[in-house]
Amino acid sequence: MSKPIVATTSLAGCFGCHMSILDIDDRILKLIELVEFNKSPVDDIKTFTKQCDIGIIEGGCCNSENVHVLKDFRKNCKILISLGECAIMGGLPALRNGIPVKECIEEAYLHGPTVDGVNTEKVLPNDDELPMILDRVYPCHEIVKIDYFLPGCPPRADLIWNAVAALVTGNEMELPYEVIKFD
Amino acid sequence: MSEKVNFTIDGKTLTGEKGRFIVDVAAEQGVYIPTLCHMKGEKPAGSCRICTVKVNGRAMAACTTPLEANMVIENNTPELAELRKVIVELLFVEGNHFCPSCEKSGNCELQAMGYRYQMMVPRFNYNFPYREVDASTPKIYLDRNRCIFCKKCVRAIKDPQGKNIFAFRNRGAHLEINMDLTLAAKMSDEQAKAAMDICPVGAILKKEIGFNVPIGQRKYDKVPIGSEIEKLSK
Ligand code: SF4
Ligand code: SF4
Ligand code: FES
Numbered sequence: 001m002s003k004p005i006v007a008t009t010s011l012a013g014c015f016g017c018h019m020s021i022l023d024i025d026d027r028i029l030k031l032i033e034l035v036e037f038n039k040s041p042v043d044d045i046k047t048f049t050k051q052c053d054i055g056i057i058e059g060g061c062c063n064s065e066n067v068h069v070l071k072d073f074r075k076n077c078k079i080l081i082s083l084g085e086c087a088i089m090g091g092l093p094a095l096r097n098g099i100p101v102k103e104c105i106e107e108a109y110l111h112g113p114t115v116d117g118v119n120t121e122k123v124l125p126n127d128d129e130l131p132m133i134l135d136r137v138y139p140c141h142e143i144v145k146i147d148y149f150l151p152g153c154p155p156r157a158d159l160i161w162n163a164v165a166a167l168v169t170g171n172e173m174e175l176p177y178e179v180i181k182f183d
Numbered sequence: 184m185s186e187k188v189n190f191t192i193d194g195k196t197l198t199g200e201k202g203r204f205i206v207d208v209a210a211e212q213g214v215y216i217p218t219l220c221h222m223k224g225e226k227p228a229g230s231c232r233i234c235t236v237k238v239n240g241r242a243m244a245a246c247t248t249p250l251e252a253n254m255v256i257e258n259n260t261p262e263l264a265e266l267r268k269v270i271v272e273l274l275f276v277e278g279n280h281f282c283p284s285c286e287k288s289g290n291c292e293l294q295a296m297g298y299r300y301q302m303m304v305p306r307f308n309y310n311f312p313y314r315e316v317d318a319s320t321p322k323i324y325l326d327r328n329r330c331i332f333c334k335k336c337v338r339a340i341k342d343p344q345g346k347n348i349f350a351f352r353n354r355g356a357h358l359e360i361n362m363d364l365t366l367a368a369k370m371s372d373e374q375a376k377a378a379m380d381i382c383p384v385g386a387i388l389k390k391e392i393g394f395n396v397p398i399g400q401r402k403y404d405k406v407p408i409g410s411e412i413e414k415l416s417k
Contacts (some may be wrong), residue, residue, distance in 0.1 A: 082304070085282065085283055088304050089304075089305075089309055090309070091283065092281060094281070095279075095281060098279070098311050098312065098313035099313070136311060141304065142308065148303075149303040149304035150303070151303055175301060180301055181298070182280075182282035182288070182294055182298075183282045183288040183289065
């Protein structure tokens with residue numbers, strides 16, 4: 001039987017969730033026996049080369065590129081998992097939700113303490129190459145259907161391991177008290 | 184002159200004092216009924232409904248319902264667990280709860296309910312309301328993003344003359360917690376701590392002590408909320 005294929009990505013996240021994937025320690029050896037990785041920062045495959053079984057999403061959607069990547073994952077993966085607070089509810093990037101984008105951008109490029117008086121020409125990033133910032137940060141499940149949710153900032157390595165193991169083996173997932181955390 | 188009566192919770196026969204609130208009688212006998220707005224000994228607010236139990240088949244708030252003889256109470260049932268989970272989820276989406284950046288995280292009763300009822304994601308869309316933070320007084324922050332309107336601070340925290348320091352303003356979707364800035368400015372360190380401790384969430388925080396307990400040693404890192412009560416019956 002061929003191994004299940006896993007893809008991962010980080011949208012508006014800090015890569016902490018991916019660090020937590022690595023935090024499964026020596027079980028990582030078991031993991032590469034159990035699954036094959038496709039598009040993922042883990043193996044640096046940049047585009048999908050085949051249909052995947054499990055897509056793991058870190059981060060929510062703060063710009064048009066995030067939305068594009070997320071939809072691409074939905075198209076190419078049978079099961080999608082929102083990994084971590086940012087994917088689930090926007091996380092810290094969503095602290096800007098409720099504040100108009102214009103105000104956020106002006107704070108970041110014109111008035112903030114690190115740019116105040118420096119950006120004298122008042123340049124705001126506006127290159128065609130740059131993805132558009134969305135009006136707010138969106139949880140992934142508000143953009144596409146998400147099948148499973150693993151909370152935490154970052155999610156505990158055991159939670160990730162238990163989830164992947166359950167999906168791969170078809171057994172029910174173990175959920176001891178210590179693995180569900182929102183921070 | 185207290186009259187003892189028999190009643191059952193989830194099929195177990197217990198004895199308690201007639202007229203006292205179900206939630207208190209249950210807690211003393213090791214039966215945990217979750218609460219967020221309840222303060223033992225104070226007039227109940229009955230505002231959060233997380234303590235909902237079924238009494239003789241009818242949904243009632245355990246913190247406002249006095250015990251009577253032969254009550255048949257359901258508490259730990261899948262139906263009620265689901266209802267409580269829904270309440271927790273509603274509270275999460277109604278405000279702005281960014282746990283990773285919250286000083287109350289690990290010691291927060293709302294978050295602990297999320298853990299106890301295994302909330303992986305709320306079933307409702309997040310509201311992301313705009314709410315103001317008031318950090319203008321010397322001892323405390325008031326972060327309205329996290330207030331769950333339990334009214335505990337309003338009921339329990341008073342100035343030396345007995346005047347309220349906290350109060351609600353507006354109604355319905357516009358309801359918000361406020362403080363009297365003059366009275367709040369006069370709060371002592373002890374009172375600021377008392378206000379922080381009575382708030383079940385991170386809406387009232389004492390300044391300059393944030394994140395002083397490491398992850399792993401906080402109140403709900405290892406044990407679920409309510410286990411201190413359930414321990415009594417083990
Ligand atoms: S008040 Fe509680 S639930 Fe809200 S952000 Fe803080 S820790 Fe999380
Ligand atoms: S500030 Fe805290 S104690 Fe006061 S009503 Fe809000 S949640 Fe309750
Ligand atoms: S604890 Fe009973 S309604 Fe809040």
